[in-house]
Amino acid sequence: MSTSDKNGAMQTPPVVSQQEWEAAREQLLVKEKAHTRARDALAAERRRMPWMAVEKDYAFDGPTGKVDLTGLFDGRRQLIVYRAFFEPGVFGWPEHACRGCSMVADQVAHVSHLNARDTTLVFVSRAPQAAIADLKARMGWQIPWFTITDSFDADFGVGEWHGTNVFFRDGDRVFRTYFLNNRGDEQMGGTWNYLDITPLGRQEVWEDSPEGYPQTPTYKWWNWHDSYIDDAPPDRKWVEVSDAGEAAFRKRSAEGNA
Known part of the structure; x- marks a missing residue:
């Protein structure tokens, strides 16, 4: 045909x-x-990758002033940093960022779901904050977006091309745990894909993670993006609903239909 x-x-x-x-x-x-x-299995192997200590100090301009790399974490343990090209010389400046980076931004899910898993997502560019604020307002983006002021981009493989770096914070110490670019970036945007590149993963009990890693029952932490409350127990009604769904899934699996 x-x-x-x-x-x-x-x-x-x-x-x-x-x-x-x-x-x-x-x-x-x-x-x-x-x-x-x-x-x-690949995500499980990724969680066992060695870490690299970040020894150099970095500074960024943000909506409320200067912050260092630890400040980007916003109090959380995990940080995902996407280098977006928005600066003088980039096609589209100053009305638009790079078309590819803009497509990435358009796909980003509500960041509250990442925040609920102790993870912060930020974009960084060399554009000044005033231009970034105008761009976010025009495009309807809510992603935290900071201005690079030093060699951060060159030091972490994103000076000439886009890329995503992942970091982990232990107190004041910061470690680089993962990096992807090129076609690896095209899959990003969804909550699950972001969590799968972090050292702690989705933090659900079914995952193959190293001993002692935080894990909670599958589904139970899920919430509406405007309803997350730190350290709040799972909603009892949602526990009942998700338990019923899991039971149905196990039944289909036993029958060979899942």
């Missing part, structure tokens, strides 16, 4: 019956499940 597009004939897959379609889907699902398990 073929259909036409503006460039001519497009060779499309065959059209089949519902039974044949379901069989093809089940065949592909085997590979998709294997991919999911491999992704989980």
Whole structure:
């Protein structure tokens, strides 16, 4: 079968019956499940990567003044830093940031879900704060966004190209734990993908994490983004709902339907 597009004939897959379609889907699902398990195993290996101590001091301009690298954590233990290109010389300046970086920003989920897992996400650029504030207002972005004032970008592999660095804070000590760029960045934006690149992961009991890492029951910490309260116990009604969902999933798994 073929259909036409503006460039001519497009060779499309065959059209089949519902039974044949379901069989093809089940065949592909085997590979998709294997991919999911491999992704989980890779995240578990990532959580066991060695750390690199950050010995140099860095300074950033923020909406309320200057902060150092520890200040970007905003009191949390984990920090994800995306280097976005918004500065003089970047295509689109000053009305817009880099088109690719802007697509990344458009995909970022509500950061409160990351915050609930002791994780802060920030963007950094070389544009002044006034320009960043105007850009965020124009584009509707709520991501914390700071101005690089020193060699941070060059020191962490994002001086000439975009990239995402992950850090962990132990008191006043900061460690670099992970880095990705190029096509690795295109998957970012969702809460789960961000948590999967952090040293603590999603912090749920099903994860393969090193001994002593924080973990809580799956689903129970989930909340509406305007309803998170630090150290609040899980909502009892939501516990009932999620328990019922888990029981149904286990039943389907036992029957070979999950």
